[in-house]
Amino acid sequence: GIPDSSPPTAPLPTPKSAHASVSTTGGMSCSAPGLLDFVNASPTPFNLVSVASAKLKSRGFVELKEEEPWNKGALKAGGKYFFARAASTFVAFAIGGAFEASNGCKVVGAHTDSPVLKLKPVSKKSGHGYMQLGVECYGGGLWHTWFDRELSLAGSVVVETGGKFERRLLHMKKPILRIPHLCIHLQTADERAKLDVNKETHLAPILQMIESEVNKPKDADACKDSDARHAPELLSLIAAELGCAVGAIKDLDVTLFDTQGGQIWGPKSEFLSSPRLDNQVHCYTAIEALADHACGGGLAGDGQASVITLFDHEEVGSDSTHGAGSPLMQDVIARLCKAFGGDEDALRVCVRNSFLISADVAHAIHPNYAAKHEGNHAPLLNKGTVIKTNSNQRYATTAATGFIVRELSRRADVGCQEFVVRNDCPCGSTIGPIIASKTGVRTVDVGVPSLSMHSIRETIGCEDVVSNYKLFLQFFSGFEALDRDCSFL
Template identity: 40%
Template sequence: MPLPDNAQFNRALCDFLARATTPFHAVQVMAERLAAAGFRALREDQAWRLEPGGKYYLTRNGSSIIAFNLGSAAGPEQGMRMVGAHTDSPCLMVKPQPEKLRQGYFQLGVEVYGGVLLNPWFDRDLSLAGRVTYADGGGAMRSALVDFRRAIATIPSLAIHLDREVNQNRSINPQTDILPVLTQLQGDKAPDFRELLAERLRAEHPGIDVARVLDYELCFYDTQPAAELGLEGGFIAGARLDNLLSCFTGLEALLAAGGEQSALLVCNDHEEVGSLSAAGAQGPFLSSVLRRISGDETAYAGLTDRSMMISADNAHGIHPNYADRHDDNHGPRLNAGPVIKINANQRYATNSQTAGLYRLLAREEEVPVQAFVVRTDMACGSTIGPITAGGTGIRTLDIGVPTFGMHSIRELAGSRDAWDLSRVLRRFYDVDGPLFPA
C-alpha cells in the first residue's frame, strides 16, 4: 500500500489525533487500522503459530501496541527493522475521590501526569476520556473505554484585576489552581462522579450491563481539533503531537512497507513518566515479543545483533522568540526535515552508524536531515531510545519532527515533516540485506 501524498497524510493525521484522545483510544484506533490491513491479533497468554510473510499485532494494558510482519524474503533472524514511539502525553488525570463542591461549583480534583506546561490549560474547552473498570449485574469485572466527546469542563483564569502581577510573576499551584469546573449546582451535595461515569458508559455502549463503576483512568483533553494553519498552511497545530504524531507516522510507514523484510512497530505507554511499567519501554513487553519471535536465546541474540530501532519522538524546534535556548549550530527549523537527536551522555541512543544509515535513506528519499544537540549548559531530556537500547542491546537512532510548545495542551509542527519522516521510515522498513557491515 503506497503512502498517501502530503495533504492526504495530514488530513489522516488530524483525524487520528481527534480519535486518539488517550493512550487507550490511540491503541484502539491503531489496532483497527492494522486489522483492516490484514494484521492478525495475537494474545500473550496463548501459543503463537507464526508464519513467514505473516502480519501480526498485540496489545498490553490496552495502552501499548506492537505490530510486526515476518518478512516473506528475509526472516527475523536476519534482523528486524524496528520503529518505536509512545502513546502517552502530559495531561491532567482525575483523582480517585475527585468530587469538589466550592462556592456552588462542581469541580474534579486532578493529578498532573508528566511534565505538563500548565499555563495553556486555562480557558480551554475540556472533555474527558479514558478507561473505566466496572462490575456488571452478575458481579463480573469488565472494562470499557469512554469519551464524552464534547466540552464538559473548563479551568477559568483569575482576572488580571485580582492578580495585578500575573504578567510579571505568575506561578501555578497544581493542587489548588487547576481544578476543572463542570457545572453550577443548587444545594450542598456534589454529584457522585462514578454514577455519572456509569451513565456515560451506558449511553456510549448501549446494551452493556453496568452495575457500578469500580475504578477508572481518565484524562482531560482539549476539544479543539487539530488543524493546518498559517498563511500557506505550513503548520499543524494540535494536542498530543508529542508523541501521537510519531505513532501515526510509524504506523503509516509499516502499512506502506513491502513486507519482504521483517519489520516491527512498538508504541509504548508511560514514556512521559519514566517508562517503568508493565506497558512501558522499561518493562518487558518488547523483549518478550522478540524472544517469542526468535524461538530460543541463541536466535534472539542473533536477531538483536542484526536489528535496528528508530526511536521517533518529537524534537525541539528553534523558537524565533527564544533562539538563545538552542546551540548556535543545532537549532532545527520546522519544515526543514526530521531531526537526528544526539547526546554524548546517552540521553539519546544515536551513534554514528545509526545516524549514518538514516542519512543514507533520507538522501534516497530526497528528505532533508537536521541535527539537535542540547546546549552544553542545559539539561537534556530523553526518550524510549536509550531504554530500548539498554534493555535489548539493539542499535538505536533517536529522531523526531521539530515542534514548538512541546508538552503544551496544543503543540505546533511543520506540515511537511511528519510526511517526510514516514517516507524515510517506509524505506527503512524495506532495506534489503544486512543493515550494518559485519
C-alpha cells in the first residue's frame, strides 16, 4: 500500500476498547488505527483500489481480468479472487468449498468515492498575480469546510512510455494548494451570516504567485511540450512526482485532498475524525471481513460465495460504466454461476438465494441539532451499526432484510441501531435501492453512524469500526445457516 502522508503524532492514552482489534488465524486485524492507515493511503478511489488489491494479494487472492473468460477453469471452489473496473471500482469474492451454481452470494456493497474538488479538463487559471487551478465540484460537499486547509493532489495520470500509454497513480504528500477564506473585515453582515459559497468563483485554489519571465525557473524550457490545458508549473510538479518527462503526461483524473491525516481523539480516545469516512470506513471493514473469513478456515463448508463490491460514482448518482447503476453486480453473479455450470434457470435461483448488505454511513444524532432527528430513531456513536429504513424506498430495507441484520448482530454480540428520517426532512439514498431494483437481490441498507457527513473531515466512533467488521464477518460465516431457518415469502 501507499504509506501514510500524515506527520506522526503522539497518541492520547487509549483504553483497550477504543483501539481494540479483532483478528483470526489469518493474521489480519481490524481496528480504528488500521482504518486511519487505510484512509490516509487512499486519497482517491484509484489509490483505494491499489491499496485494496495489495491487501488481498498478500492474503492469497488471485487477480482476475474481466476481459478474459472465467468459465474455463479460472474459478474453483475454495478460491479467492478480485478484479477492478476502470481502476476505481473494486470487486473481490471467496468461493465456498461447497459452492454450487444456484447457491447464491453473500454481498457487502459500499462505495469508493466521496465529495471532492476535481481538476477541470482545462485547469490553467490565474488572477491578480496568483496562479490558481480550475476545479469542479464532485458530489454534494460541505464546501466551506475546504477553506483554509493545506491541500494536495492525487489520482490517475495517463503517461506515455516508449510509444505506449499507461495509467499511473499520483499521491503528492506535500501541501501545494490552499483555498483562503475572505477575511471578516471585507464581508458584509449578510455575507457573514449566510456563509454562502459560490462554487464557481470562491473555490479556485492558489498554487503559487505568477513569476515574471526573468524569474522563471531554469527548467522552463522542459515544459515547452507540455499539455497547454494545464499550467506548466503544475505539470512539472506531477512529472517530478511520477518520475517522467513533462511531455509524457497526456491526461489527468486528479482530485484535491486534505493532507492532514485522520486522528483519534477525545479524553478516552473514543472518536475518529478523518477525510473520506463516507464511505471508506465500509470499504475497509468489508475488505478485512472478507479476507478474514476466506483465510481463517471459513470457506471449507461454505456453500455460497462471499462477495464485496466497492463502487465508484455513488456520490453523483451511480449511473456509469462502473457505478452501482451499471451491470457490474449482475455480471459478477452471472459469471460466478456460469463458471460452475449453471444455466439461465440456475442463475435466477442464484439471484433469489443471494443477499446484499448495502453499507453507507448513517446520520448520528448531533447534540447541537437534536431536533433534526426523529426521537425514536436517533443513532449514537459507538453503539453499533445502524439499519436504515425508508418506506418511500430511498433505502431498500424491508422487515425481512432488517430482521436478518438484527439477528446477525445478536449472534455477533454487537450493537444494532435504527434510523428513519423525520417526515419533514428530505432523505438521502444509497446503492441499495439501485442494485435491488436492477437485480432482484434481497437488500438491506446499513451504516456506521457519523457526524459531519460530507465535510472535508467527518467523525465516527472507534468502537463502531470493530463492531461493523464483526457484523460483516458474521454475515459471511453465518448467513447461509440463518437463511435456511427463515421462511419469508
